[in-house]
Amino acid sequence: GNSVTQMEGPVTLSEEAFLTINCTYTATGYPSLFWYVQYPGEGLQLLLKATKADDKGSNKGFEATYRKETTSFHLEKGSVQVSDSAVYFCALSTTNTGNQFYFGTGTSLTVIP
Amino acid sequence: EAGVTQFPSHSVIEKGQTVTLRCDPISGHDNLYWYRRVMGKEIKFLLHFVKESKQDESGMPNNRFLAERTGGTYSTLKVQPAELEDSGVYFCASSQVVGREQYFGPGTRLTVT
Numbered sequence: 001g002n003s004v005t006q007m008e009g010p011v012t013l014s015e016e017a018f019l020t021i022n023c024t025y026t027a028t029g030y031p032s033l034f035w036y037v038q039y040p041g042e043g044l045q046l047l048l049k050a051t052k053a054d055d056k057g058s059n060k061g062f063e064a065t066y067r068k069e070t071t072s073f074h075l076e077k078g079s080v081q082v083s084d085s086a087v088y089f090c091a092l093s094t095t096n097t098g099n100q101f102y103f104g105t106g107t108s109l110t111v112i113p
Numbered sequence: 114e115a116g117v118t119q120f121p122s123h124s125v126i127e128k129g130q131t132v133t134l135r136c137d138p139i140s141g142h143d144n145l146y147w148y149r150r151v152m153g154k155e156i157k158f159l160l161h162f163v164k165e166s167k168q169d170e171s172g173m174p175n176n177r178f179l180a181e182r183t184g185g186t187y188s189t190l191k192v193q194p195a196e197l198e199d200s201g202v203y204f205c206a207s208s209q210v211v212g213r214e215q216y217f218g219p220g221t222r223l224t225v226t
Contacts, residue, residue: 036217043218043219043220044204044206046215091156100158100161102158103148105153105155106150
């Protein structure tokens, strides 16, 4: 079946620190991979995506590379800001499951000045 | 362009009562999805509409949940009668094309006491 496993939180970092949030997946077929972010009081927003192996998604300084050999899609940012404090969700969708999304449990990030 | 909206933002009801959640997708989006996040766990798929038809309702937990999408526009999700384990955040999402990005609403936080 399809599932996503992401690192447990909460994560607390100082401003300008390096961020990695691990995400691994199992999937039937050929999944597309996504990172969504939920800022306090808001809905989920797409942060970045990758639709095939070796693709790199990037946005707002965040990056993630679709690694088929390790079934991973780790989220990274070189220098976090206080405004990056949010909950981050890794997700996948596959064409053979009606394109419903499968999400991880979410990782809460707090960046302190 | 207006995003996905959901109403209410919060609902607190007693066990055994009925609650109806509403979702207004982005105009022109034929695909509408409902998801639920129980406290601290992953966001789980409930069902998928294409226009007014239920494409996939494999995630609906039981027959106390009834989803409708009259006329292929807004959708409602009714829980009757509500149980304690129904508490969580209910998200709605829409997409123009299956397989593309899903746009999420802010969610409805349901608390059953």
